[in-house]
Amino acid sequence: MYSQNISKLHSHICIFFIFIIFFTFSAQKNLALDPKFKACAPQTCGNGPNISYPFWVSHQQESYCGYPNFQINCTHKNPILTISNHDYIIKEIIYSNHLLLVANAAVYNDDDDCPAPRHNLSLDRTPFQYSSDHIDFSFFYNCSSELPESIYTFPVNCASNTTNHSFALFHKEALEKMNYSSDWCQSSVDVAVDMAEDVSFASLLDMTYVEILKMGFFLSWTAHGCSNCQGSGGRCGYDNNEFVCFCHDRPHMKTCDDENGINWRTKIIIGVVATFAGVVIMCLIFFIYQRRIKKPPASSYVKSRDVSSDTFSSVKDVERGSTYLGVHIFDYDELVKATNNFDSSKELGDGGFGTVYYGKLCDGRVVAVKRLYENNYRRVEQFMNEVEILARLRHQNLVSLYGCTTRRSRELLLVYEYIPNGTVADHLHGERAKPKEMPWSTRMNIAIETAAALSYLHASDVVHRDVKTNNILLDNNFCVKVADFGLSRLFPTDVTHISTSPQGTPGYVDPDYHHCYQLTSKSDVFSFGVVLVELISSLPAVDITRHRHEINLSTMAINRIQNHALHELVDSSLGFDSDFKVRKMITAVAELAFQCLQSEKEMRPSMTDVVEELERIRSKDYKADEAEEKITSADELVLLKSGPLTLSPDSETSNLVSWSTTPNESG
């Protein structure tokens, strides 16, 4: 009987080895690489970016590695993409955001002695779209006269001669305002330009049109996403007019996971585990026979630990109307319904990080839903942590963040309190601007409430990073609600300098940022200084039609204040010339703005100082000053007649350098 058992044991061993051979064989088979997978390995061209799906390089890759419209020719070590019959050099590809940075190929061609573009780029019937923040750079050829000095132009000498002028300029609307008729020039062409983040508007003016064109512009593309395929170890492609995922073994439909959801790696793992289990079982059987133990050991031997419950599944569990790490989680479908499937007529604005839609929840609450652009968010836990920090910030002058959807839902949405009355920018110089609607007292209020909100943020260790009048919302009583604070916390900081996550907005950005690439609370103070000047002047922060040195409002303000020409800056409807108290207050606020706009950040006051100073300016009794001025003005009649009131030079300079040491010394 014993020998019979032994022979049985032998047959088990045989089966076991057949098992091992089978799994080894199937694993080997899976490791032999599919030729299409090999053919679609990423390529480069010269020093250009890595090129992979949806792009493909002709002569280096097969056409099935990408879409037909995404063919790249590697010419003279430059990756060239042809869009609507025009050639563009690809400078950068950001696959995660579906973005590419391109520039007109002619400006890189040393043989071309006049690389000025002669054709508009039409993106109709292409898979490409302009990014939302490009600016138009317009070329005018063979014009019968030059433009007045006040409009800054970039000469295109190669296309000009003594009688015909050719040039480029930003903001061609300025020409319409000056009544230039359409036949004034022979032809015109518009080119998109995206400002590189390390280029300021001021330095733009020292550049030639060729250098400006070399900055290039971003295009986004539409193509089947590749992250699932890539995540499963595959390479995407487009074969026989459909999307495919080339994997180690063979092409798959979407991902390298099989139809049964088992991919080749899992197969190998199962093979190894089965082999191991086989050995364990063999040993067990051997053990049983040897000891002649009738009762097998309890099944606890193979008790497996459930390791699949990670944070993702716990997020999933609470997806519907619940909270995660203290953040309210909204149901994605409810928000789709609330915004009428992101109806473009319900769009409230398009700003940093995403588009905002008006929405009405099932419970009747009216909300603003921010749909974040596809981006590489921080990891889920970190992300929720940051959202929690932002959601915990409660201040009467901050827009409340109610919550978000989970990253598991199709898109990431942030849900905010809805503020009905537009932005301060709308009211100052935008679509809601009406004469006399915002008297000085209202503007003073806006300044104080905004400063209070920022001061609260800084006390909570949050830097706003994008303070501007477009982010200061107003309710129906013109009370301030500051929006969009701290959003850059949701994204990793190590993104490239031309990533789409904005670090501030041109015209508001701390000049010190270009030295240290870091926005601090003092950067918010600088941007707030620009907001103060906007409140005083009703002028936009950047206006390319202004004189070349005054395109940035901050520079314009500093020039005017330093030259004692504040009256040229102030919105004349505010009563600066007629109302003594208003004049005194505006002058004091301009001085404060001047301090906020110092290029050395140590010279700027803190936000708490700013709040105190603004409160002091508002509550001060100006009657005594007025009486005093009346007496002295009799002697200085000549001075007053020579122009409206200017800054007192001594008070200005005494405050300029005092913030870092004795911040509260004022008045």
Ligand SMILES: *[C@@H]1O[C@H](CO)[C@@H](O)[C@H](O)[C@H]1NC(C)=O
């Ligand atoms: C291209 O890919 C390689 C390997 O994946 C990587 O080491 C390299 O940094 C990438 N180059 C660029 C310009 O992204």
Ligand SMILES: *[C@@H]1O[C@H](CO)[C@@H](O)[C@H](O)[C@H]1NC(C)=O
């Ligand atoms: C200047 O150029 C235009 C168009 O290129 C041409 O028609 C014109 O004759 C030229 N004038 C002179 C003085 O060369």
Ligand SMILES: *[C@@H]1O[C@H](CO)[C@@H](O)[C@H](O)[C@H]1NC(C)=O
């Ligand atoms: C342009 O024309 C309009 C109407 O003809 C006129 O009101 C306006 O003053 C003109 N502007 C300039 C700058 O000449």
Ligand SMILES: *[C@@H]1O[C@H](CO)[C@@H](O)[C@H](O)[C@H]1NC(C)=O
């Ligand atoms: C380019 O587009 C502008 C308007 O966007 C138009 O005025 C101009 O004539 C176009 N130029 C050419 C060469 O088609």
